[in-house]
Amino acid sequence: MSDIRFDGKVAIVTGAGGGLGRCHALELARRGAKVVVNDLGSSMDGSGGSSAAAEGVVKEIEALGGEAMANGSSVADAAGVKKMIDDTMAKWGRIDILIANAGILRDKSFSKMTQTDIDLVIDVHLRGSFMPIHAAWDIMKEQNYGRIVVTTSSTGLYGNFGQANYGAAKLGLVGMMNTLKIEGAKNNIKINAVCPVAATQMTEGLMPPAVLEQLKPEYVSPGVMNLVKEDAPTGVILSAAAGAFSIARIVETEGAFVGVGDDLTAEAVAAKWDQITDTSRTLPAFKAGGEHGQHMFAVVAGGVKA
Template sequence: MQALTFEGQVAIVTGAGGGLGREHALALAQRGAKVLVNDLGGSLDGLGGSVSAAQAVVNEIKALGGEAIANGASVTDFAGVQAMVQQAMDAWGRIDILVNNAGILRDKSFAKMEMDDFRLVVEVHLMGAANCCKAVWPHMQAQNYGRIVMTTSSSGLYGNFGQSNYGAAKMAQVGLMQTLSIEGAKHNIHVNALAPTAATRMTEGLMPEAVLAALKPAAVVPAMLVLAHASAPTRTILCAGAGGFEAAHITLTQGVYVGTGADAAEQLAEQLGAVLDRSNEKVPQSGSAQGQLEVGKAMAARSVTV
């Protein structure tokens, strides 16, 4: 079994002042990467800010013999993110890995949620990830290498009561991952997503103590290391928690052809079970697969009637 090492590589980890991000940063540093530790240092709901949280992790890394620098930029500030990336370039001359981990929570049922809280969560999770990807992208293109890890969530993939804002933002990161992995392929930029189940300050009070004890953030880290490594796949969603690992897929069923007649809606309603049948479903390689499947069914139906 070959060890996953990151010697000579440079990584940026956002939201790395505590919890899962801290574990990511420490693990990458322990395996040889130079790490820029980013953290706004704000509260769980995104208020306030201080570079002290990031600096504390940098101090941990240095105490272990690693190399790291701290950054306190908000991922929502594109100019600040660009300066963060330049900070890494000035220090080490390259950027190999970006782990988009920064996030906040403002949980509430949709009926009671203020739209400002919805917007801010989307801004941090989605636009924060997009800002960071945009800032590192030209450097990864120029060196013909990059590994980007998005942090999605089961709340986005499958839904969770009280997290419409968080779930929407987390699923949007999957959409960003899907397209960036396609666009990055020719430059050897692999883009993947990690769906962690971990006990962090985001989950305190939501789960029993025995469950929280099993869900140590460190148990998620192996999936991040696999997705950030030179041998990483691309367009992959890995789920991880408590030592268990799974893959999530967005699939397309074979469906049916009902045509475009006046009774198409009625025919669809009658055959909805067949449309939902997951036998022979597939994982499309791009969005065009849906159109190809639909047009193919239409052409096949036309050839039968001719």
């Protein structure tokens, strides 16, 4: 098997001053990529220099013999994102890889959650992924090449107490990915999601030290490299933890036709509930929303014929 290399490629990693982002940035650099290490600086518009954390990762990359530059923009600020993209293009003239990793937590039970708690988390996770991707999108289209990774979470896919804001933002990223995999296909832009479980600043208070020791963030990055390589898949959710990897998918049961008109009642749905929810008859994952509609019409047609 040939080595996975990124020679000549330019990568942006947001939230790369520590944790997962730092590990992704270092691994990309080891494999030949030029890396923009983004981590929030003191100014919301990205001016005034980069954070010490980002500068530190740049020094680590340079010590490896690689090329990197620090960027202190907020991913939730339009001017800051524009500065990050403009600085990257001015220095290297292209953007091949974008890993949207920046994130925060504002955990509270739902009854105690405020509008600010929701807004801040959505700004950083969802808008903070949308804005850099949107800013780089036309550049990637012009190149006919782009590899993008968004960072989702098991909270978004499955739920977790006290994280309604975080879960909403993280599942929103999957929805965005599912559309961009379609829109980017003709221009060789591939987008995937990573669902990591790792010991970072965001998780250090949530798990025992012995567990955290097994969940090193560097154990996630090898999987991410496969999501941004030349022959990467697209539209994949890759779960990663402690050296183990799996694919998460949204799937649907085969379902049942209940009826229309006077035959369609709540009681009629209840009568067929076991068939509707029968997970032993699960379909392959749909590639686009249109396939979902086709399936539902097929169920209707089959039911009418019966």
